Each structure stands twice: as structure tokens, then as C-alpha cells.
Amino acid sequence: MSQLIEVLTKDGSYSLRSAFFQENFHSLFGALEETKSKFTATSNLQRFKGKSLNVLDICFGLGYNSASLLDELIKQKSYLNLYALEIDKKPLEYSLRNESFLKLWAPKVRTIFESLYRKDYFEDQFFKCSVLWGDAREKIKIIPSSIKFDLIYLDGFSPQKCPELWTIEFLSKVTENLNSQGYLITYSSSAAVRKTLRNLGLEIFTIKPSFKNRTFWSQGTVAISKFDKNELKSNFNFEKLSLMEEEHLFTKAGIPYRDQNLNSSKDDIIKQRLKEQSLSNLEPTKKWREKWKMTKLSVKS
Numbered sequence: 001m002s003q004l005i006e007v008l009t010k011d012g013s014y015s016l017r018s019a020f021f022q023e024n025f026h027s028l029f030g031a032l033e034e035t036k037s038k039f040t041a042t043s044n045l046q047r048f049k050g051k052s053l054n055v056l057d058i059c060f061g062l063g064y065n066s067a068s069l070l071d072e073l074i075k076q077k078s079y080l081n082l083y084a085l086e087i088d089k090k091p092l093e094y095s096l097r098n099e100s101f102l103k104l105w106a107p108k109v110r111t112i113f114e115s116l117y118r119k120d121y122f123e124d125q126f127f128k129c130s131v132l133w134g135d136a137r138e139k140i141k142i143i144p145s146s147i148k149f150d151l152i153y154l155d156g157f158s159p160q161k162c163p164e165l166w167t168i169e170f171l172s173k174v175t176e177n178l179n180s181q182g183y184l185i186t187y188s189s190s191a192a193v194r195k196t197l198r199n200l201g202l203e204i205f206t207i208k209p210s211f212k213n214r215t216f217w218s219q220g221t222v223a224i225s226k227f228d229k230n231e232l233k234s235n236f237n238f239e240k241l242s243l244m245e246e247e248h249l250f251t252k253a254g255i256p257y258r259d260q261n262l263n264s265s266k267d268d269i270i271k272q273r274l275k276e277q278s279l280s281n282l283e284p285t286k287k288w289r290e291k292w293k294m295t296k297l298s299v300k301s
């Protein structure tokens, strides 16, 4: 599974490409930039200054999302209980060998990552961190249901390449552990993922792009179980879905990925969805794309 190729992204930070999944771990514009703008800035971490929080990082990979989180929480003296899920130890091994990655963060991040690599665990006065190695669909079951996460980062490969981490069944399991005011954050703006999260009873928001055009209309999705829309502030990194994004959910692209027993193969999940799409009376996504003058490239579905 883990033939990995080093990638230098445009902001000078390193990432990897998976030969197995045929996909990069990060946007070529910048691995660090992506983590900061999509995950860290969206988390509104100042809410937890001097307080404690629970975080679940699904698809830890090289650890950018956790490292950036830890780096911020060190500065503001928060107390963190972190769980990370990841199937492959190689990306963390790579991070620990890459000085330019390690230099991005406070030295304590290296200590934590070394401990996660050797013992799957780290604990001190401020932070308690565990990594559960294996298929996230299995390992999620080990996390006690009493733990409610204030933040869940969902950073799997895209739904087309790794559908098993975007199904109704997996997202339902994941969101059972989401605190009522907690944020589930993902870079994905796929209609299937958004529709699934909404059908699970969550309020969904779009992560504002740094600049908007027909290709970059969103940086991802935030899902929150109880959120008063009046609480949305202009300095937040996320906002209500635009009409264009709302209409996207009612096209065939909004048909969900399914994995009834949380053990289907990628091919079976894709095949079942294609079948459901072919039988559906929903509007073809092509029509929606034409209406809003988009190119296929601009839609992750």
C-alpha cells in the first residue's frame, strides 16, 4: 500500500504522493498552506485558550494537521486529548527524517511525534496523544463513545480514490463522537459528503476560498451539530453554502457512498454508487455545471 514519492510543494513545504492511491497528500500549492488555511484557521482555536479540548485527526499521514494544532496549542497553553487514526506508519517515519518539516514547529512537536512513532503514545502535563494504527473503519470503534470531540479533522484521500472513508456508515460512526458544539472539518466540498453530513443532522458550512473563481469556490466543509447561524462571525473562516453549492447537493453528485458493514472494497463502494446514480431521477451534475459555468475540474465529486 505504501509506495510513497516525495513532493516539494509551491510554498516550499514537503509532502508525499501515494502510488497506490494515485493521489498527492496535499495540494501542490502548499502542504503547510493547506493545513493552515483549511484546518488550523477554521478551528477557531482561540476558543480553547487555557482550556482543554478533545481532537480526532483522521488520516494523520505526515502529521501536518496535528503538528500545526499542537504548535498553536503550545503557544496558548491549552490542554489536549488527541486521537489520530492512520493505516500506514511510513508517512510519520518520513516526517521524522525530514528536518525541514520538523523545523516548521516548536521542538516539542518532534518529541511528541517521536513518541507516537515508538510508543503510539505521548503524555505530559498538557497533552495526551495516541495514534491508532490500522484501518480507520476498524479503529474508530475502539474510541470510547464517552469521548466527545471538539474538533474532528477528516483528511483522507478524495472520495473517488478512497471512498471507504466518506460513506454514510463511516461518517455516521465518526459524528457520533462529535461534541454538540464541535467542528468536523474536511478539505472536501464533494456534494456526496456534504449531503451525507447534512442527512446525519449536522449544519454544514463552506470554508471560504482565499480567492473565489470557477475553479476555487470552496476550500472544504465544516459540519457542526448544534450551531446557531446567527453566531457566524465575519472573521470566521467558514460561511453558509452559496446557492450554487446548495443546488450541487440536489444533483446526482449528491448521491452518497455506502459501506453497509464498514468492510466493503473501494471498487464495490464505487460500483454501488454508480448503479444508484444511473437509477436516480436527480438532475445530472453536468446540467448544474453548465448552469453555473463550471469546468469538470472545478468539482470534486
Ligand SMILES: C[S@@+](CC[C@H](N)C(=O)[O-])C[C@H]1O[C@@H](n2cnc3c(N)ncnc32)[C@H](O)[C@@H]1O
Binding pocket: 024, 025, 026, 059, 060, 061, 062, 063, 064, 065, 085, 086, 087, 088, 091, 134, 135, 136, 137, 155, 156, 157, 162, 164, 165
Ligand atoms: C491525504 S493523506 C493525509 C494527509 C495528512 N493529514 C498529512 O498531514 O500528511 C491520506 C492518508 O490516509 C491514510 N489512509 C488511507 N486509507 C486509510 C484507512 N482506511 N484508514 C486510515 N488511514 C488511511 C493514508 O495512509 C494517508 O496517510
